[in-house]
Amino acid sequence: MARAMFEYTKAILEKVSFNTELFKKELEKAVNRLLPFEVNELFMWLKEFTYNKPELYGCIATVKYEKRSF
Known part of the structure; x- marks a missing residue:
């Protein structure tokens, strides 16, 4: 189920990557919902996904901050 x-x-x-604010909101929900090792995987996926999307690159900080809180 977790996977x-x-x-x-x-x-x-x-799907929501067209809107930076919506992307950040969904990302925050995801960080709270996923297991710690999945947050690490999400961080790696985000780095690759946002490589050509500079408007979304700033959202990675959300995952970095939450990652340390576990």
């Missing part, structure tokens, strides 16, 4: 949530999260983030 399905991770994949679902990635799909949602891809």
Whole structure:
């Protein structure tokens, strides 16, 4: 079940990537919902996904901050 949530999260983030504020909001929900090791995977995925999307690159800080709180 947990793996399905991770994949679902990635799909949602891809769909809302057109709007920076919505992307950040969904990312914050994802960080609270996922397991700590999945947050680490999400961080790696985000670095790759936002490589060519500079408007979204700032959202990575959300994951970095939450990652340390576990």
